[in-house]
Amino acid sequence: MMSKRTVHCSNVPHLKIATAVLIVTGTILMILQIWCSKVPDRSENRTNLRKMLLNKGRGSCQPKRNIFFLKTHKTASSTIMNILLRYGEFNNLTFALPVRFTYYFYPKHFSASYVDSFSEKGNKNFNIMCHHMRFRFTEVQKVMANDTFYFTILRNPISLMESSFSYFKDKGPFAKAKNLEDFLTNTSTYYDVKMNKSHLAKNLMTFDLGFDPNGLDTIKNAKSTQGTIDRIFKLVLIMEYFDESLILLKNALCWSFDDILSFPLNRRSNTTKKALTLQTQEKVKRWNSLDWQLYIYFNNSFWKHVKKFGRERMQREVRILQMKRAEAGKKCLQGGVSPSHLKGTQFGITTILGYNLKPGITTNKPLCHRLIIPEVQYSNLVRFKQKRKQTQIHYYKARA
Template identity: 55%
Template sequence: MNILFRFGEYRNLTFAFPTYQQAQFFYPSYFQSTYVEGFSKDSKKTFHIMCHHLRFQLSEVEKVMDNHTFYFTILRNPVSLMESSFAYYTAMDIFSKARSLEDFINNSSYFYKSTSESSHYAKNLMVYDLGFDHNGPESAKHFKIMQQTVETMFDLVLISEYFDESLVLLKDALCWTFDDVLSFPLNSRKNTTKVVLSSETQEKIKNWNQYDWQLYVYFNRSFWNRVETFGRQKMQQEVEELRTRRDQMSQVCLQDEVDPDQMRDKSLTPFQAGRARIVGYNLNPNLNKTYQHLCQRLITPELQFSELLYRKQMNKTLLSRNNNPHKNRKTNFKLSQNRLKKI
């Protein structure tokens, strides 16, 4: 999101924001076009970027976005995803009674309730977010249909475990530059809040999240097929270039990565959830003014960045209306002070 936010801000592009300045599009409900601030079926307003969290529904997204929109998503190994989910959402009813992730996965028939509104956090979370039934029948036929559907809907599927390679493919597909995909790791947990899972538990998680696992295996394979087409040697060179640029900017921008309690600028504190402890950054106190804006944007968490862009976009809209002599209607503008959790 940070990459897309910076790309859009620097080029004065229009974002599709959730209504009422929410952090997501009324998740976990299916996305509806009416969830977009300023959208109406009769409006000719153009939206360039939609990147806030949603439960995907292509027919509704297409009502908002241009016919030539580039669609991409990212997948993560279901084992690490579930370990992370348990840490983030441990207070939710689906996890709250389990003493540990191992306890949950070993006694899933007792803990798991498919009717729970938070059931998707505990089973096939990626499939759910992509718009499918996370409790659907498990068979080779259903797996294949799902894989083919995702492949048809999305122009590019990135892999979290190969994030730098993914950024290179994204850069190539969109004809962007290295500076466009430059980023620092955000929303990272302290290692002390991460749990090392046994091989047995990992296999049980794969079986439990069979839809997610089949999806991940399929697109992990197609990802590396795409890398082959791109060129292995070229990929290695571009990944090295990207990492070199990131290291250089780290030296320029950052003093250190710290616990949120140790951040000097509290306005840049990342959202904290569950047992997870999300770290942040302190900027270099001797930062050259030339890099001040870029460095601050690179470490701005998505909630704060989203609010900043929302205000800029709404103020620009109000200014445009006030300068239009043919529109003299009163416009009320109020920003919600409630920050909803970003999934």
């Protein structure tokens, strides 16, 4: 009996180990069963893993795919547009393109019917909208998804007015003025709200945003306009702080530095720029008082965003962006393009600068090309690729 008890007691540790193994094994099997029931498709696992790797370093955020950019005039908006066109093309996104040309029947207020392939009965399948329009939020909502990220860009009205006069001086109220000083001194002679292209000559940003450029210049009206824009647009960039603006945009969209890489596009030659006297600058501010109030408000708002982002962090990230731009310039660029080579790709009569690609580029050639392509040509390229994609989809549906 003693020997049997001894044998029985000596097996107790082994029984405990065996029991523990069975419990652990059962637990693992149960976890695997739950996991498999939640993830029935291995290809989905691979896709999720790829997304995790691509988003490494972005924290918990996911890159935004539904984006609306109000492309205001003469505000470096062509450079922003290039960034959006490139991101959409490289990520196989769908653009809400104008039915014709590269603008939505501007200067008319925007209508959803101005979008190519838009249907009232169809789903909101567009990801990016970024061509010139006179903004009308209720119509844009018909086209873009509910989770769309809205942003725009503003510029100091003083430099904007100087640029607009140089660019549009053969149009509308500017056409008969000797120079900008002459126009501002004699606005009652040159400006008529009913005149064709009168919108180019007064409160241009206010007009692009969909408001009346000849509206009342009152505190109440200014606050109402600012409040409306604040509610719709999650971010308002400032042209004078372009690199800081790109960093805020990168952060808001959960993008990478490569996504916001750019060279200045549709930029004037320095020979066409005119220095304005202090007296002329004051006249510009009074004539464009609605734009001036907008600029002051959203410039302050911009720096609140920077403060929240962190000034030291902003300085670091701006340096990284500038370094990446310089590296891309060394890899891609060789000198500038003669203005005559850009004829037919831009509007206006002032001298516009462009770029030449380095000959013999083998690596990153598509990226280099996209970085310098003018907006008209890039829009046509995107339209062609999108039409081809739609044709292929219709073809395979017909065969199915």
